[in-house]
Amino acid sequence: MGTITNLLLCSFVVVVAVVAVAEVDLMPDRPFLRVELNEQATLECCCSTRVESLQLQWVKRALAHNVTLDPENVTFTDRVKRDERKESDQFCGILRFKSVELRDSGLYQCMLLNRNSMTHGTYLQVYKPLEKTINLSEKTKNKILAAEGILLLLCVLLPATTLLCQSKKLNDLERKKGQKEEENIYQGLNLDDCSAAYDQIERSQAHGPYQDVCNVIEEEEEIQLEKP
Known part of the structure; x- marks a missing residue:
């Protein structure tokens, strides 16, 4: 009888677990969140389920030397707190950072303890703003x-x-x-020579064209030809 009872109990637990798993659907997480140093940050992981409550565990995957480390459980402190929210058939796990630090950067996921599955996760990047070398006012700029x-x-x-x-x-x-x-064109010219040359040109034009005479021809009237 004891063996049969144990078998029945185990079967009941398995059936309940299978039903619970079937009734839980993971919802997409926010893939990336960039927060300035010392500011507040809030991460959520939600799932659609009919189960009254789920046991969630926040885990973090850090990056060191371009290698992703194994997941480790998030340690809750006064600065890092967890919370839960249930709305109709939606259940959400909330992770709140009161003041983020550079070492908080990493991939945060929710692990469902009653089933072997994890949410997609949100990568939290904490950045330090550049400090101004010269602090100038708008008027000066x-x-x-x-x-x-x-x-x-x-x-x-x-x-x-x-x-x-x-x-x-x-x-x-x-x-x-x-x-x-x-x-300079007219410099060095003799006006007397220019006048004599001009008179000769005028005289030659008045007596007609030049004539070349090879033999002396005697005619009744002697024609005197001017030498060119």
Whole structure:
């Protein structure tokens, strides 16, 4: 009788466990949470179930030297606390950080103690903000931006003004050079020679074209030809 009773009890426990497992569906977790150092953080793992209560255990997987370590149970303190929430057919486990530290970074998962399964988990990243090297007020920043704008404008205008001045000087030099070349054309010329040459040209045009005479031809009227 005792053996039969034990068998019946074991069968009942197995059936209850199977029913409980079948009635629990894991819900997707928040995959990533990034929190600033010394700020608060809240993680949740939820499942859909008809069971009145579930036993959840929070575990953490840390990363060291690009290697994921084995999961370890989360230690609860005054800074790290756990909580639970039951709403209709949804059961949630809550992990609250009063003030996160850099060593809190890692993957947090919920392990269901009454079944061999774990939630997908949420990776908590704790970061330290960059400290300002020079703490400047907004008014000072605006003044610096205005000064940079003025310097930029000067960097554009000064080279352009210099190029315009150089171009004007080159044009003046070219004009003076042209005038000097025109003066050099007439420099050194004798006006008397020019007048004599001009008179000869005028005389030749008045007497007609030049004539070449090879033999002396005697005619009744002697024609005197002007030598070219």
